Structures are given as C-alpha cells and as structure tokens.
Amino acid sequence: MSSKKIVVNKSLNLRGTVKVAGAKNSTLAILAAIVCVGEPCIIENVPDISDVSLMCRILSKLGVEIDMVGKNSIKVDPRNINLTCANFDEMRHMRASYYLLSALLSRFGEASVAMPGGCDFGLRPMDQHVKGFEALGAECETVGGITSVKCKHLKGGRVYLDVISVGATINTMIAAVRAEGTTIIENAAKEPHVVDLANFLNTCGADIHGAGIDVITVNGVKSLKGATYQIIPDQIEAGTYMAASVAARGNILITNVIPKHLESISAKLREVGGEIEYFEDSVRVSCSQKKLRRCNVKTMPYPGFPTDMQPQMVALLSICDGTSMVTEGVWESRFRYISELRRMGAKVSVDGRMAVIEGVRELVGTNVKSVDLRAGAAVVIAGLIAEGTTCIENINHIERGYEDIVGKLSNLGVDIKAVTEVPREKVLTA
C-alpha cells in the first residue's frame, strides 16, 4: 500500500481566484433522500470528494443506479432498490449514511443500518433521531451496532428536539415527507444544508415549510417525483479559503459562494484584521495588516460560528497577537488535533471544551497528521504560514471533504504538492 502526503512550504501573499465546490453535507443528505423520492433525479454541482464516492458506493450496493452525466452532475435512479438492510463496511466510515434510516423507512416501511462512523469528536448519540422516528409512529432498536426502524404506516407527529441536531432534523424531515398528515419539528437545526435538503424535496413535490427557522412543518404527500437540482456551495470550504487568505496575508476572490452563509466567519476574520468584501456570489478576502489581532470564538449551531470552522480558526489565531479563547459549543471533544499544531510551535492549552491560544510570532514546519477532516484543513493553513516545510500525513481525511485542495491552493500561488510514498519493501521487491 502507498501512502499519500501533502507537502507545503511557507507561502504568503495568496493571489488569484478559487471556485468553491458544492456542499458536502447537502450532497450526502440529498443523495440519501433520493431513496425516498423513488424516481430518478439529476443532481448538479456535486463535489468530487471521497465522502460522495463512498455514499455512491453504499447506494449502489442497495441497488441504486448512479451515472455521471456531466463534470459535477450525477443521475441517481433509485427505482430498483432491492434491500432495506444497509449493513456494509462503508457505512462505518461516514456519519451521513444514517440518513438511509429515514429514506428507506419512508419508502419501504423498514430499514436496518449499520451505525455510522465519521470524525471522532467524542460521543455522537442518536437519541434525538430516535425521538423523531418514534414521534411518527416508528419502532426503533439498536442491536450489535445495527439500528433498525420499522413502521408500515408513518403518521405525522410533533417533535421537540432537546438539542439542536442537524442529523436529527434531517432524518425527521425525510421520514415525515411521505407520512400521513403533518409533522412539526421544533428547535430544528437551521444550517444551510437543512434548507438545501428541504428545497430539494419541495422540488420533488414535498410540502415543507420553515426550513431555516426554528420550527419546520412537513405536510406529508402521497408520492414524490424525480427532479433536477443544483447543490448549494460549501460554506465550510469557502470559510477555509477565507481563513487561509487572512492567515497568509493574501488577496483572493472566492467564487461560487452564498455570502449570507459566511457572515459569522466573516465577522471573526474581520476582528483579527481581515478585509472582506461581498459580491453577489463571490467574496474577496484580503489582509494587509502586519500584525493580526486576537479574538474569542464560540462555536454554535447556525447562524453561529460553525464548529466545522473551529480548527481552521485556531490555526489562524495561533499567530495572532495576544491570547484568544475558543470555546467548542457543539462537540464535547473536538481539540484532538491541537497536539499537531503544538508540534509546529503553536502555544495552545486545552481545558475541556475551551482552548486558550497564546499567539506566537511564527510557526515552524514539521511532520504532522491530519487527525480528522477539518483538523486536516487546519494543518494545511498552519503549513502556509509556517517557516520551512510542513509534511501532512493521513490526507485521506482531507480528501473526504475538500475537492482538489492541492490544485486550488497551487492556483493561488501556494507551494504545495501531494506526494505518494511507496513503502520500502515494495521498492526492494520491485
């Protein structure tokens, strides 16, 4: 087996244009939801990332036909699904595979799904998903790592989510879309991809109101029809390039974005000294300050500062003047990557859900690991601003959610490449 690494050299003054891909989290939810639509759909602006390939593999195993019909467009035909039990190894590598629970339940009245993996941020419970399914009349049980849901005739109900959960909101919405009567989801998540999924389902004939506010109402419909739908741009990929531009004192245009989705990120980047200008579907991010300023950040559900931007922000704050505090308000354990930044000279201490970052004058390149998807993006940003060379291992995590990050950063003038290391024994026997 060969292992791929990213090698990045200090590269200030990023210049040029970078185009953001379609949103990972929207795509994964929409691909799963097509199972409950039951008819062929064409999805455009699909990001070329490994999580999407994984979801396509899982769907194929269920009997869904998937064809590329354009560079970033796929045709998904779920008519010949022949399984309601998705117990494949692939499921364990991706959190979003649990959307198949609601999608299969809605279409076939039952589903069994292997418990998902994804990034390790500590406990990732599913009690709110279960609450949603039960409110619609389903019976749920988890045995030996497999969750099963069953209900021959789903009926609309009222669900109050005890915690704001993207996954539970989406699973309940999908389960409710063809249930009899009306479902009300209170304290719903408002993330852009929740809204994108609702828009997709409405394009297919669903009757969903309120996505993007706290209370979502789903009036069940008898059937749905296939549609062509374009995925929204990825908020987190855009935010990552924004943070990179500020950290590396760049001046770049980021295209294919929805500026409204970037407000909390822009607010914090302005606080540290970045300049951000919004256009209709692009944003210019520059920074001409010699010294960047500290700031405090607390991650929260949308429209708060996204937890998926927390590691990238910590990488930036590690070279800001003064002491910053970052509080993780969503996940109990999302600072595992700090040890990698410390290896590069960052001064960060962690106490529970809070990281205290004492800004240093510079970071120093060394060998580091990408411990999860966004942590990988954080070490890439750190690599841009660190003296010398940074060599990043385990980049499969980064490839899960960033389309061609090496090509995109190279276009912005970054000295970066992906290298494949062939193990020694292979060289000797070749």
Ligand code: UD1
């Ligand atoms: C989604 C995103 C992930 C992002 C997260 C928060 C996808 C594929 N992933 O994850 O990138 O970091 O939203 O914005 O869209 N919780 C419960 N019980 C539940 C479900 C969740 O207590 O049944 C808690 C979790 O432990 C966590 C919080 O709710 O503390 C948020 O989780 P949730 O919004 O469900 O995250 P995901 O949908 O898994």
